[in-house]
Amino acid sequence: MRISEPRQSPAPGRLDFFVPHLAIESRVTQPDVLDWPDLGGLDDAARLRARVARVPHWFHSFELPGGVWTGGRYRPAEKLHRLHLPHRMDGLNVLDVGAWDGFYSFEAERRGAERVISADLWNPELSATSEGYAVAHSAMQSSATPVRASVHDLDPSIHGEHDLVLFLGVLYHLPNPFEALVALRRVTRKTLILETESDLAYTRRPALAFYTGSELGKDPTNWFGPNAKAVVAMCQAAGFGDVRVVWKMGLPMRLARAAKRARVYGESPVSGHARGRVVVHAHV
Numbered sequence: 628m629r630i631s632e633p634r635q636s637p638a639p640g641r642l643d644f645f646v647p648h649l650a651i652e653s654r655v656t657q658p659d660v661l662d663w664p665d666l667g668g669l670d671d672a673a674r675l676r677a678r679v680a681r682v683p684h685w686f687h688s689f690e691l692p693g694g695v696w697t698g699g700r701y702r703p704a705e706k707l708h709r710l711h712l713p714h715r716m717d718g719l720n721v722l723d724v725g726a727w728d729g730f731y732s733f734e735a736e737r738r739g740a741e742r743v744i745s746a747d748l749w750n751p752e753l754s755a756t757s758e759g760y761a762v763a764h765s766a767m768q769s770s771a772t773p774v775r776a777s778v779h780d781l782d783p784s785i786h787g788e789h790d791l792v793l794f795l796g797v798l799y800h801l802p803n804p805f806e807a808l809v810a811l812r813r814v815t816r817k818t819l820i821l822e823t824e825s826d827l828a829y830t831r832r833p834a835l836a837f838y839t840g841s842e843l844g845k846d847p848t849n850w851f852g853p854n855a856k857a858v859v860a861m862c863q864a865a866g867f868g869d870v871r872v873v874w875k876m877g878l879p880m881r882l883a884r885a886a887k888r889a890r891v892y893g894e895s896p897v898s899g900h901a902r903g904r905v906v907v908h909a910h911v
């Protein structure tokens with residue numbers, strides 16, 4: 628096997644989603660900027676509502692102009708405070724990795740960012756298509772640039788270096804999370820804001836839980852749940868200097884969440900209360 632060929636999956640299944648993104652040598656030479664035909668007429672609320680309804684799968688639920696709401700099950704605005712984003716981003720060059728429907732990219736624009744790049748695989752096999760992003764981007768007359776890219780392929784000579792990099796809700800979806808942090812360090816000029824599922828809250832050493840099959844949330848794309856210490860240690864090992872936990876889910880919320888997940892997904896409430904979310908700011 629030549630080193631530049633994608634690795635063969637040992638068996639069809641879980642890893643198939645990721646094989647192209649595990650290639651050792653990237654063949655990308657230019658940013659793969661998404662384009663779409665003029666969606667036209669989205670300044671009319673009724674037409675926008677109808678167009679929003681035709682998007683087969685939204686993730687983010689947020690308000691577009693004219694009081695029209697996108698159709699996702701996840702309301703990111705309610706959890707925005709956890710991230711401790713800069714209130715203003717004037718003059719900043721922002722990269723939002725794993726942008727999906729783009730809520731955080733549009734939020735960065737709203738806070739005055741000078742330039743925003745939204746990157747994602749937008750892989751329909753992972754149900755994350757770019758259609759919602761395109762509709763929201765058009766409705767909001769956004770200037771953000773959508774680039775199809777895996778975090779592993781990010782390269783400063785192709786995708787630039789960024790004052791602020793957002794990596795929200797992606798780390799635990801990766802079979803090789805440390806490699807992703809190394810790639811993110813290469814494109815971060817100042818700060819990485821990382822939000823992730825976390826696990827092993829009672830383990831005192833940096834540690835990651837490995838999820839077999841669909842153990843976490845019945846979702847086979849969930850691979851590793853790091854504890855907060857592991858997120859910090861991995862960011863430091865990837866070359867970030869000053870790394871701080873700015874928010875982590877406290878025990879009462881973890882207990883409530885574990886009870887809900889036991890009901891919905893049949894997860895063990897015992898291991899469940901060690902699971903939560905964590906937000907880290909990693910400065911270069």
Ligand SMILES: C[S@@+](CC[C@H](N)C(=O)[O-])C[C@H]1O[C@@H](n2cnc3c(N)ncnc32)[C@H](O)[C@@H]1O
Binds near residue numbers: 703725749776
């Ligand atoms: C749970 S969603 C998070 C969306 C958004 N960042 C948020 O926090 O609400 C995970 C996103 O990561 C994207 N993703 C998964 N693997 C990726 C990779 N290797 N490189 C870039 N994006 C990836 C998925 O397509 C999906 O849009």
